[in-house]
Amino acid sequence: MRKLLFIQSHAPHGTLFGQEGLDAILAGSAFADCAVLFLGDGVYQLLKGQATQSLASRNYSVSYQALFDYGVDAIFCSAADLLTRGLTLEDLIVAPTPLNPKELEAILHDYDVILDF
Amino acid sequence: MKFTIVIQGGPYTTQASLSAWHFARAVLSSGHEIYRIFFYHDGVYNANTLLSPPQDEFDLHHAWRSLATEHGLELIICVASALRRGLLDPTEADRYEKSQSNVEAPFVISGLGQLIDGALTADRTLTFGP
Numbered sequence: 001m002r003k004l005l006f007i008q009s010h011a012p013h014g015t016l017f018g019q020e021g022l023d024a025i026l027a028g029s030a031f032a033d034c035a036v037l038f039l040g041d042g043v044y045q046l047l048k049g050q051a052t053q054s055l056a057s058r059n060y061s062v063s064y065q066a067l068f069d070y071g072v073d074a075i076f077c078s079a080a081d082l083l084t085r086g087l088t089l090e091d092l093i094v095a096p097t098p099l100n101p102k103e104l105e106a107i108l109h110d111y112d113v114i115l116d117f
Numbered sequence: 118m119k120f121t122i123v124i125q126g127g128p129y130t131t132q133a134s135l136s137a138w139h140f141a142r143a144v145l146s147s148g149h150e151i152y153r154i155f156f157y158h159d160g161v162y163n164a165n166t167l168l169s170p171p172q173d174e175f176d177l178h179h180a181w182r183s184l185a186t187e188h189g190l191e192l193i194i195c196v197a198s199a200l201r202r203g204l205l206d207p208t209e210a211d212r213y214e215k216s217q218s219n220v221e222a223p224f225v226i227s228g229l230g231q232l233i234d235g236a237l238t239a240d241r242t243l244t245f246g247p
Contacts, residue, residue, distance in 0.1 A: 002237050017125075017246075020158050020198060027229035032237055113236045115123065116244050117158075 003033045005111035008042035013057045018045045021117030022060055026070055028115075035074035036067065037107060038096055043081050046092040064094050076107060119152040120144050121235035123244040124160035128177045129170065131247035134163050138180055140243065145188055153235030154185075156194040156224075158246070161204050164194045164224040185223035192224045193231045 006025045010017040022045075028034045038045060045061065052059040067075060079098035082088070089095045099107060108114065122141055126133025137154075144151055156163055168178040185192050194204060199220070200213070206226050210218035220226060236242045 004233070004236060016158060020195075023197060024157070024229055024232060028233045028236075031230070031233045113242050115232075115236060115242065116246060117125075 001032060002112035003035070003110070004028050005035050005037060005107065005114045007037045007039055007114060007116045008045050009039045009116065011041040011044040012047075012050065012061060013052060013055060017117045018042075019058065019060045022063055024115060024117065025067070025072060026063070029067075029070040029072050034072050035076065035107075035111065036072060036096075037104075038075075038077040038081075040078070040081055041085075043077050043085060043087060043092075046077075046094055046096065047087070048091055048093050061093055067094065076104075078104060118241060119150045119239045121153045121155065121239035121242040122151065123232065123235075123242065123246075124154070124156045124163065125158040125244060125246035127159035127162035128168065130159065130162075133245040133247050134160060135175075135177060137243075137245035138177060138184065140245070141184060145184075151188070151190055152239040153231060154190060154192050155232045155235055156192065157198055157232065159198075159202070160245075161194045161199045161202055164192065164199070164204050164220050166219045166221055182223060190223065193227045194220065194224055195232070196226050196228055199226055 008021050012018040025036055050059050050061045075096040076099050077096040079100055122137055124134050124137045128134050163181055170176055181192055204220050205215055205218045206220040207218045
């Protein structure tokens with residue numbers, strides 16, 4: 001069976017990429033071995049304490065906690081992208097595995113299909 | 118080689134869907150096969166039958182339809198993306214009690230399973246996004 005890698009590269013709420021990307025990940029998990037990689041501003045997707053009521057935007061970030069329940073246990077992020085944004089794993093809802101550039105390269109090669117959001 | 122093409126950009130907003138159309142044509146004219154075309158995110162706007170660009174501008178909606186009709190392809194648009202952006206075929210318009218619809222064949226409203234199936238089945242999956 002082929003392995004799918006979903007990349008989240010947008011900050012939440014400014015666009016719908018995060019929310020619709022997450023929907024795709026959850027759909028993918030029903031059919032295939034799936035992993036998620038948070039790159040660039042995509043690391044903000046996992047930020048704790050998103051208070052979206054006043055934005056009238058849905059706080060779908062809580063659904064990231066369900067990834068494990070959906071069998072998606074390979075969750076990665078770029079260590080550098082986390083660092084440059086002043087974030088640590090403690091700031092995030094789910095702790096992804098931080099990767100250095102060499103490890104990122106290996107992940108991108110390891111998965112058969114990459115779907116980018 | 119079999120391709121799945123994912124389009125996430127709206128027409129006349131970013132170049133994403135135009136580039137995807139050019140790529141789809143190139144795939145077919147090179148003797149390759151398209152397994153699936155899947156419109157997601159703002160890409161679903163390509164399905165709007167009411168798109169009415171000026172006559173001296175490229176009609177991308179019509180171009181997608183011609184390509185699909187000529188090669189017997191379905192143009193799948195994601196139901197969740199479509200509904201929240203007001204893209205409805207007559208069935209969905211009935212279901213949501215709307216007086217109009219704006220999606221018709223060869224554009225077909227379907228689910229995310231089509232994206233996953235496309236990604237799992239094709240030799241290559243390309244995403245065109247803004």
